Amino acid sequence: MSDSALMNTYGERTTTLVKGDGAYLWDSEGNRYLDALSGIAVCGLGYNHPAVTRAIAEQAEKLIHCSNLYLIEPQQALGQILVDTSGMEKVFFSNSGAEANEAALKIARKFGQQKGISHPHVITADRSFHGRTMATLSATGNTKVKQGFEPLVEGFSHVPYNDVDAIKAAATANTVAIMVEPVQGEGGVNVPAPDYLNALRELCDSNDWLLILDEIQTGNGRTGRFFAYQHNNILPDVVTTAKGLGNGVPIGACLARGKAAEILQPGNHGSTFGGNPLVCNAGLAATKTLLEQDLMTRAAALGEMMLTQFRETLSDVACVVDIRGKGLMIGIELDQPCGDLVAQAKQKGVLINVTAGNTIRLLPPLIISDEQARTIVDTVVDLIKQ
Numbered sequence: 001m002s003d004s005a006l007m008n009t010y011g012e013r014t015t016t017l018v019k020g021d022g023a024y025l026w027d028s029e030g031n032r033y034l035d036a037l038s039g040i041a042v043c044g045l046g047y048n049h050p051a052v053t054r055a056i057a058e059q060a061e062k063l064i065h066c067s068n069l070y071l072i073e074p075q076q077a078l079g080q081i082l083v084d085t086s087g088m089e090k091v092f093f094s095n096s097g098a099e100a101n102e103a104a105l106k107i108a109r110k111f112g113q114q115k116g117i118s119h120p121h122v123i124t125a126d127r128s129f130h131g132r133t134m135a136t137l138s139a140t141g142n143t144k145v146k147q148g149f150e151p152l153v154e155g156f157s158h159v160p161y162n163d164v165d166a167i168k169a170a171a172t173a174n175t176v177a178i179m180v181e182p183v184q185g186e187g188g189v190n191v192p193a194p195d196y197l198n199a200l201r202e203l204c205d206s207n208d209w210l211l212i213l214d215e216i217q218t219g220n221g222r223t224g225r226f227f228a229y230q231h232n233n234i235l236p237d238v239v240t241t242a243k244g245l246g247n248g249v250p251i252g253a254c255l256a257r258g259k260a261a262e263i264l265q266p267g268n269h270g271s272t273f274g275g276n277p278l279v280c281n282a283g284l285a286a287t288k289t290l291l292e293q294d295l296m297t298r299a300a301a302l303g304e305m306m307l308t309q310f311r312e313t314l315s316d317v318a319c320v321v322d323i324r325g326k327g328l329m330i331g332i333e334l335d336q337p338c339g340d341l342v343a344q345a346k347q348k349g350v351l352i353n354v355t356a357g358n359t360i361r362l363l364p365p366l367i368i369s370d371e372q373a374r375t376i377v378d379t380v381v382d383l384i385k386q
């Protein structure tokens with residue numbers, strides 16, 4: 001049991017981070033760490049980025065919050081940039097990833113209801129992660145996330161990821177949407193076949209289903225394009241993002257297009273804080289910086305470089321099952337649980353993550369130098385070899 005005032009939702013935590021700059025973080029004892037996690041794919045521009053800090057400070061001096069009963073300039077500006085960059089048409093701003101997915105699922109439900117389907121059904125993937133709210137944990141393909149929280153929200157079925165035939169087999173007359181991550185993050189950095197999303201697009205088109213992509217982790221440049229679906233030259237009907245959108249301020253977005261864009265009407269959805277002036281001005285600065293500096297292209301090149309280095313140095317290491325990734329979303333699957341490596345890497349001054357029990361997950365800031373990337377690779381390789 002934790003003796004602090006905080007609910008023990010995160011297990012034992014021993015390190016207090018107090019300061020960040022670029023790709024480095026410092027703890028309360030003055031130790032410096034090279035960050036290969038970015039606050040779980042959040043701080044793509046690293047820490048203390050001047051453009052984001054300035055945007056927050058300037059907005060705080062003008063207006064931190066007003067309700068969505070009024071027009072909000074930074075919200076309109078960020079919405080426009082996201083629409084222009086994504087090929088989508090309309091944006092709803094939320095405070096988190098799970099809430100962005102809630103908006104997407106409400107769009108799917110109402111889309112179904114409008115077609116006369118009274119029990120709309122959404123197909124999602126095994127090993128997916130869509131959030132911790134009741135609907136999003138029900139959508140999630142991981143029993144650990146759901147256990148103890150029954151009854152779940154109905155209307156979801158789960159199929160193996162990267163398996164188009166499994167979707168066809170699971171579909172019913174009530175099916176209204178497919179919802180997947182373009183690369184599964186929490187599930188172990190699972191990269192599907194290059195044409196998986198194209199096949200899903202075709203399937204949705206021929207059945208009048210919505211294609212919902214959860215880009216909460218893959219979005220905002222992480223995989224080498226602004227959104228990962230841009231590798232496939234397709235457009236989803238709905239896409240959600242959050243983590244990298246505000247470089248650390250709590251903001252999420254649900255973007256929709258075509259028939260999905262007009263489904264939520266006045267009174268159907270809303271949020272007190274969602275898209276408020278402060279977070280949108282931060283998101284605007286972060287997104288402009290990402291696009292102006294073309295950090296997506298940089299992420300693609302860095303990711304290729306790191307994957308090549310890992311493959312070269314780990315090719316003959318028996319415990320390595322697979323090395324995979326896209327852009328700066330990299331997974332190294334071992335043949336055994338490897339959670340202990342997190343503390344060992346920290347000891348060596350590098351912050352990493354382990355997900356799905358046996359997969360080292362690296363999500364470094366997109367602004368890391370070649371040398372910093374090499375340091376991350378060398379540290380992780382040394383630890384695996386030990």
Ligand SMILES: *Cc1c(COP(=O)(O)O)cnc(C)c1O
Nearest residue numbers: 096097098129130131185216217
């Ligand atoms: C993190 C994540 C979520 C949940 O986002 P929160 O902001 O924690 O609610 C949903 N989907 C994916 C793919 C994620 O990586």
